[in-house]
Amino acid sequence: MIRIIVVHQTRLIASLIASVLTEEEGIYVVGLATSVEEALGKVERSNCNMMLVAATLPNQGALTLTREMVKLDPTVKVMAIGMPDSENMILQYVMAGAAGYVLQDVTTERLLENIWAAHNEKALISPDIAAKLINQLAELARVSSQQALDPLAVEELTPRERDVLNLIGEGMTNQEIAEQLVVEVGTVKTHVHNILKKLDVANREEAAAFLPFLEDEAEDGPETAVSDT
Missing domain, CATH: 3.40.50.2300 (Response regulator)
Structure with a gap:
């Protein structure tokens, strides 16, 4: 069973995402939040095991929330949604501890696939993004x-x-x-x-x-x- 908190700066959009997710058997939306602070406050009360966090949260809130959750409860998987196709940004989320991500133009089917993959300790990465991540990691290794x-x-x-x-x-x-x-x-x-x-x-x-x-x-x-x- 996947218990999700949806985090988006616009509550209406968070509600729309939640309505889509609740149609999937085995997925339960246990909370909505519009800020980092609200999301962190709901973690313990909701007994969630996953967060869907909008990459568009103001002031890099999604990155901040990802890092905070790794420290607070690493068993709660964080997935960034609405990501731009940027290898550097994706790498930031991976290094921050995100369990997965979906790009801005993702379909509902792809979103659900990624949620289940993250829940099962897997990650779905497109070949293009995988190649970019490998290149970026190689660059980091070279610099280091x-x-x-x-x-x-x-x-x-x-x-x-x-x-x-x-x-x-x-x-x-x-x-x-x-x-x-x-x-x-x-x-x-x-x-x-x-x-x-x-x-x-x-x-x-x-x-x-x-x-x-x-x-x-x-x-x-x-x-x-x-x-x-």
Whole structure:
């Protein structure tokens, strides 16, 4: 029996997902939550053994919740739903302890397949994503063989540089990052230069290897675009 808490920032969408899941024999939705705090508060009371967490939770909430659940109760499997097709982001979730993930364009059938696979200690990964993960792990191994990653190095990054590094991890170009943060491309290039220098790496891929060490500082609030001008 699978007992699921559905976590989505929009309660209506969480309810719609729940209504689909409850039609599957053997799956019971035991709670809905719209935030990390609400989800954590329902874990013990609901006796859940799985969480479906929207990757779109604000301030990287899904990653935060995944890490918190690994510490709080590793027997509760966390699956990220609505993931972008980004190898760096998927790797972040895998390294955070996620039991599985589904992409943004997933069908109901595929979602259910992934839920049952995770419940049975398996993971369904498309060949394309598997290849990307292998490539990323190979890159991490290469970087690690050249230098010992220093988790403390990320503490040198400013909040805005952390924002940029997270977006690099999502595979965004400088232009896309500039549009996301509403700043000039030149400003983004400066941030990227500073990130590479502070982390003592040669390129964006090596910088992305530090993402697992990057603590979420979302509670401090994002910087405004004015600070970059």
